[in-house]
Amino acid sequence: MATIAIEQPRQRRSADAARGAKRVGLVLVGLAVFWGLWEAYRWIGESLGITWPFTVDEVNMPHIHEMLSAFTKPLQPGGPTLLHYEWHWALFTAKEAVVGFLLGGAIGFGLAVLLAHSRILRRGLLPYIVISQTVPILAVAPMVVVGLGSKGVEPWVSVSVIAAYLTFFPVAVNTLRGLLSPDPRSLELMRSYAAGRNDVLWKLRLPASLPFVFTALKISATACVIGAIIGETPASIQDGLGGAIVNFNQYYSTAPERLWATNIVCAVLGLVFFAIIVIAERLVLRRAPEHFA
């Protein structure tokens, strides 16, 4: 019998830990390099007076340490620090994004299951699903906010709907692809068992689609955060990161580091969403290593 390489669980765990540490190290090195490049460009730019593509100065490129120290300074004299505010804005935006993610994910998934079962629906509906994504979200957002607002829906729920609008598309398209991915032999096997449509869906198509679904969820995890941030603007929501960005935009020339600090929080929020999906994928998928991107 051919020998099969099966690692001992203990070995694998320590190998995983080593790989994890290496990854964290690489991320830190990457951040350090970025920091260095940023400060170096600013130093050179200011020394040479570079004006193209933008003037390098205090306003356009604040020091990174200034952005970070902005978190610890009070927003108003004697008030809580910027970090305190950012935390609450981030939580508020995260709530909108999570609801949008779940809503969009469910709609996208349901749509994919529906389309997987009907060639006619695929032909008829798919173009409109694609068109829906060619309409700029900035144009859709006010319509959703005003439309739902007139029905008495809370503004933050409208923002979630906008986040869902960005979420459902990758989920629908990738899940559909996953549901249609089983090879003819796998389907023939099911046919030999006289398996019904539901059995084929639950025992074959859905499990086969999971790697595709997780790819979509990773895209959607960051897209729903962007959707929530953008959606807050027309909804005039002041409690989230989108509201904060609009606000700090107005004071950019005097306190650019606050906008930059908020950008960092937005990025971190997106990364946290992404990481949660990656962890879920590791827990759910038991596949050959090559299935993991």
Place this chain on the structure above:
Amino acid sequence: MNESQPAVSITGVSKQFKAGVTALTGIDLDVRPREFVSLIGPSGCGKSTLLRIIGDLIEPSEGTVEVNGKPAHRARLDHDYGIVFQEAVLYDWRTVSKNIALPLELLKWSREKRSARVSEMIDLVELEGFEDHHPWQLSGGMQQRVAIARALSFDPALLLMDEPFGALDEMTRERMNLELLRIWDASGSTIVFVTHSIPEAVFLSTRVVVMSARPGRVAAIVEVDLPQPRTGRTREEPRFFELVTEVRERLAAGGADLVGAEAEVEAS
């Protein structure tokens, strides 16, 4: 099941594909219960197509197929046969045990009955200790044994095998041949076996159906009178070589291009 009634009865079966290709013409064949029948032939002789027609995976253009005395369609709905393909077609996300249990789940067996049956099948194909492995952790031969265990798990009277060992190396293949004969003996099933290999067909079968191509038809049927049970020694007996030669000559008489036979792509 009535012992005198054929396990498979094929009458006047022809198959034309949409492109106008005639894959099979005028096939008549009866397979008795407990028989091991091999279908052998060159590329495009329609042997895989014939196997799929028996399994009601494709429909014949003409003629009828009965399995256990009922129409092939009814037999498929009644789970009268298990099938093994050239690739193991295991579901990656299922462990060995769960792959074997797949048809039992579809048949709504209880959890206890399933796990009892799965451990019987694990014993039968000698995969003890690999129950919780995933398919991608197994060698090709082991994967194929899982596929056989899965096909036999619900105790079908008929086992259809489409070049099940075609992707294995020669040594693994010979060992799997012996395994299959042991399993055939232990399970009491009837086997219809598609292969490219003349020695494999002779070694395994009670009868070898020699097919020829364009259009696919039965060129000859060779009774294999080698004593049972077959062992590693069987391959060294003079009678074995005589039968191999006979099958080869029948294939040649049927116009078989043996060189091209390895690269068969069935239009199925």
